[in-house]
Amino acid sequence: MSLLSVRDLDVHYGDFQAIYGLTVTIDEGETLAIIGANGAGKSTLLKSIAGQVTPTAGSVTFADVDITRTPPHKRVPLGIALTPEGRRIFPSLTVEENLLVGAHVKRKGPWSLASVYEAFPLVADRKDRFGANLSGGEQQATAIGRALMSNPRLLLLDEVSLGLAPVVVEQIYAALPAITSTGTTVLVVEQDVNQSMKVASRVQCLLEGRTVLEGRPSDLHRDQIASAYFGI
Amino acid sequence: MQWINAIIQGILLGGLYALLAAGLSLMFGVMRIVNLAHGALAILAAYLGLVIVQATGISPFLALLAVVPIMAAVGYLLQWGVFNRALSMGGLSPLLAAFGLAVVVTQLLQLRFSADLQSLQVGSLSVASITITDQISIGVLPLITFVVGVVVILGLQIFLSRAPLGRAMRAASDDPQTVPLMGIDNRRVYALATAIALATVGIAGMFLGMRGNFNPTYGDAMLIFAFEAVIIGGLGSLWGTLAGGMVLGIAQTVGAQVNPSYGILIGNLVFLAILAFRPTGLMPKAVTT
Numbered sequence: 055m056s057l058l059s060v061r062d063l064d065v066h067y068g069d070f071q072a073i074y075g076l077t078v079t080i081d082e083g084e085t086l087a088i089i090g091a092n093g094a095g096k097s098t099l100l101k102s103i104a105g106q107v108t109p110t111a112g113s114v115t116f117a118d119v120d121i122t123r124t125p126p127h128k129r130v131p132l133g134i135a136l137t138p139e140g141r142r143i144f145p146s147l148t149v150e151e152n153l154l155v156g157a158h159v160k161r162k163g164p165w166s167l168a169s170v171y172e173a174f175p176l177v178a179d180r181k182d183r184f185g186a187n188l189s190g191g192e193q194q195a196t197a198i199g200r201a202l203m204s205n206p207r208l209l210l211l212d213e214v215s216l217g218l219a220p221v222v223v224e225q226i227y228a229a230l231p232a233i234t235s236t237g238t239t240v241l242v243v244e245q246d247v248n249q250s251m252k253v254a255s256r257v258q259c260l261l262e263g264r265t266v267l268e269g270r271p272s273d274l275h276r277d278q279i280a281s282a283y284f285g286i
Numbered sequence: 287m288q289w290i291n292a293i294i295q296g297i298l299l300g301g302l303y304a305l306l307a308a309g310l311s312l313m314f315g316v317m318r319i320v321n322l323a324h325g326a327l328a329i330l331a332a333y334l335g336l337v338i339v340q341a342t343g344i345s346p347f348l349a350l351l352a353v354v355p356i357m358a359a360v361g362y363l364l365q366w367g368v369f370n371r372a373l374s375m376g377g378l379s380p381l382l383a384a385f386g387l388a389v390v391v392t393q394l395l396q397l398r399f400s401a402d403l404q405s406l407q408v409g410s411l412s413v414a415s416i417t418i419t420d421q422i423s424i425g426v427l428p429l430i431t432f433v434v435g436v437v438v439i440l441g442l443q444i445f446l447s448r449a450p451l452g453r454a455m456r457a458a459s460d461d462p463q464t465v466p467l468m469g470i471d472n473r474r475v476y477a478l479a480t481a482i483a484l485a486t487v488g489i490a491g492m493f494l495g496m497r498g499n500f501n502p503t504y505g506d507a508m509l510i511f512a513f514e515a516v517i518i519g520g521l522g523s524l525w526g527t528l529a530g531g532m533v534l535g536i537a538q539t540v541g542a543q544v545n546p547s548y549g550i551l552i553g554n555l556v557f558l559a560i561l562a563f564r565p566t567g568l569m570p571k572a573v574t575t
Contacts (some may be wrong), residue, residue, distance in 0.1 A: 104467060117307060128535030142464040145456045155457045158450065159469035163507075 057082040058103065058141060058208055058238050058265040065098050065173035065263075072098040073114070073263040075225060080208070085240040089247050094260040096243040097139050100210045103241070104136035105129045116208070130159045133207030137214075141197040142219035148234075149177060149196050152185055156200035163205025164236045170199040173232045176225060191222035198226070202233065215249055223264065226252035247279060261285045287421045292543040293536055294422060299533030300515075301432030304499065304528045306490040306508055307515035308438050310471040310485035315522035316455045316479040319380045323388040325509030328483060330391050331357050331491030333399060335406055338517050346406040361484030365477040373476070388505070395502035406495035431493045436487050439528045445482075446524070455479050459522075512517050514557040520567025529568050533560075555557055 056079040065073040067177070073095045080086050088096050101107040103114060113122045121129055135156075144152050153167060171178035174195045180188060188196065194214060197247040201209055230253050234240055244250040251257060251271040256260030259267040259282040267274070267282035280286075306328060313319045321327075331353055338349040368387065373378040415427040446452035458475050466474055475552060494508065508544045511534060519530025534553050541552025560567065 106463075106467075125471075126466040127469050127471045130467070136467050138464060138467060142467075144464070145454065147456060151453055151456075154450070154455055155465075155468050155470075158454060200468070209289040230338050279441055 056080060057084075057117060058241070059115045060099070060103065061113050061115070063099070064110045065095070065102055065107055066110045066165075067107075068096075068132040071095035071263065073102070073109075074272035076260070076263065076265060077259065078265075080139055080239055080241060081115045082207070082239055083237055085234055085242065085253055085255050087250035087252055087257045088241065088243045088261035089245070089257060089279075089283065091245070093262070095225050095263040096260055096265075097212055097266070100136060100212050100241070100243055103210060104134060104138075105210075106138075115201060126241070130204050130206075131161065133161065133205075135204045135206035135208070137175050137194075137197040137201045139211060139212040139216075141186060141190075141193040143196055143200075145184065147185055147204065148182055149185065149188070149192075150169075150181040151172075152200050153177075153203050154223060156203035161205040165202040165205050167203075170202055172224075173202075173229045191218050193227065194218060195221075195226055195229075198229070202238075205239060208239045208241065210238065213243060213245065215244060215246040223249060247283065259283055272273075287419070288543060289540070292539045296536030296539035297532050297537060298424065298428040298530075298535070300532030300533070301435035302428070302493060303435075303507045303511050303534050304492070305431065305435035305438055305486065305493065307512040307519075307527045308435075308442060308524065309486040309490070310512050310521065311519075311524055311527040312442060312483045312486070313480060314516065315524075317369070317373065318459075319433050320488060321483075322381065322384040322389060322494045322509065324384075324487065324508070325505030326388040326391040326395075326511060327357070327360075327487050327505070328491035328494060328508055329500055329502060330395065330489040332406065332495035333395055333404070333502075334398075334488075335492045335495055336404055337455070339406060340568040341544045346408055346492060350489065350492050351405075353492055356484050357488030357491075358481040358497050359483040361487075362477045362479040364484070365480035366473065367547070369480065370473045370476060371516065383474030388509075392502050392505060401501050401503070403499040403501050405406045405493065405494070405499045412496070413536065427497060431497065431531075434489060434493065436528065437529070438489060439524050442482070442486070443470050443524050451475070451478060511553075514553065518557055518560045518567060520570040523567070523569045526567050526569035533568070537575055 060078040063073050063076045090096050091153045098107060102109050106125060113120055116132055116134060117120060153170060176192055176195045177199050180192050214226060227249060242250060254271060257269060257271055257274060258265055295498055304433040310321055310324045313321045334356060335346055335349045335353050339346055340354055368383050372383040411427055415421040415423040446456060454470050454475050457461060458472055462472050514534050516527050517532040518533050519526025537556040538549040542549030
């Protein structure tokens with residue numbers, strides 16, 4: 055039984071259709087990477103799962119519950135957490151306060167201030183800083199920590215590597231095994247194909263709102279991915 | 287000596303202004319709502335107190351125990367029923383909704399209580415004073431008002447910086463789109479913020495009524511003083527609001543010392559000077575967003 059099942063999803067922004075009949079399923083404990091170029095519909099898919107956009111057709115089912123029209127704040131108690139595009143750290147709150155806001159929904163689980171600090175030493179060092187005064191990498195690590203504080207069953211990571219130095223991206227991805235080893239299911243959206251191939255158990259490539267390629271990283275050939283990614 | 291006295295009286299008056307302005311500052315800080323009905327709601331609270339005092343014969347101080355929770359409930363329902371909808375429509379809607387509310391509240395009070403001046407009787411307390419020197423004495427009621435004003439602002443500040451709900455309010459103030467991703471319902475946080483704001487309005491209205499006369503249109507002047515206190519202090523900063531209230535109070539009493547008819551004028555001039563030379567106020571928010 056899959057943990058998340060997105061079926062035949064259509065999403066429109068006004069007259070523009072971002073997603074066409076997209077189907078995505080994830081089993082519990084899996085790490086799925088959604089890759090694709092700009093405008094492929096990756097972030098829109100995550101927003102539909104988190105509840106920030108309402109699809110025009112299709113359904114989103116999480117742990118056997120239809121959540122297609124559930125508002126975002128009611129999805130967090132079910133066990134869905136999103137680190138949004140652009141990180142969206144609360145600028146006037148300190149790092150620690152950002153994490154505590156993330157823990158507003160008191161779901162039981164392995165994540166707490168202490169365990170987040172352990173997984174992300176970068177965050178621990180900056181815990182008393184204001185969100186406004188963080189570097190991009192510190193913001194991203196804090197955003198992931200904040201999402202973990204709700205002890206999600208499904209963690210949605212949007213564009214982790216965007217705008218970050220490669221060495222910082224490495225540091226952040228280094229924490230991913232600690233997250234998945236607790237049984238958390240992860241859906242990561244990436245433009246950086248190499249990075250996502252390393253961490254994912256399955257890869258799905260989108261192009262203009264549709265799935266064009268799907269498979270295990272070991273079964274996919276570089277040329278296959280390149281042509282799917284760019285649509286050539 | 288007269289000048290020292292004027293400054294002391296100004297500080298005490300500033301406590302009342304800070305008490306009045308606290309709720310205005312909170313609603314602006316959390317929701318960016320400019321509550322033009324703030325003064326009218328303070329007067330509503332004073333009339334509510336009057337009705338309770340007349341019906342039961344209890345002291346206005348005891349009536350506070352009823353007025354404050356009633357005003358908090360009014361705030362919750364007001365936010366849920368009116369302001370949350372206005373916020374979702376965006377633009378000027380919340381401002382217009384507040385303006386409409388101010389008109390409706392004032393007119394309903396006129397209809398029910400007429401324009402006669404009223405006051406909440408506190409007996410000998412209204413004239414009781416502590417003599418410091420021959421020329422300086424401190425009124426007990428203004429002193430109580432001042433202490434209550436400082437305690438309310440201090441309490442709000444501690445609540446916002448320490449309590450989980452206060453933290454959620456600051457987060458909602460920073461980025462209302464992201465707060466639901468933390469499992470927090472913005473509309474509920476807003477309703478609770480307005481409930482707290484109107485609880486403080488309830489206290490402010492009662493002290494206004496105890497310190498002097500009021501009628502239904504009295505809220506307009508109070509709204510202006512509260513606004514001036516908030517702007518002088520710096521938008522969104524509660525400590526600033528306290529400081530702003532005192533600056534305004536001192537300006538008014540020192541001005542009145544120069545010439546009794548100059549008090550309010552000097553207060554307004556100080557406010558204009560702050561707007562012109564330090565538009566962010568005395569204590570702007572430390573982190574700009």
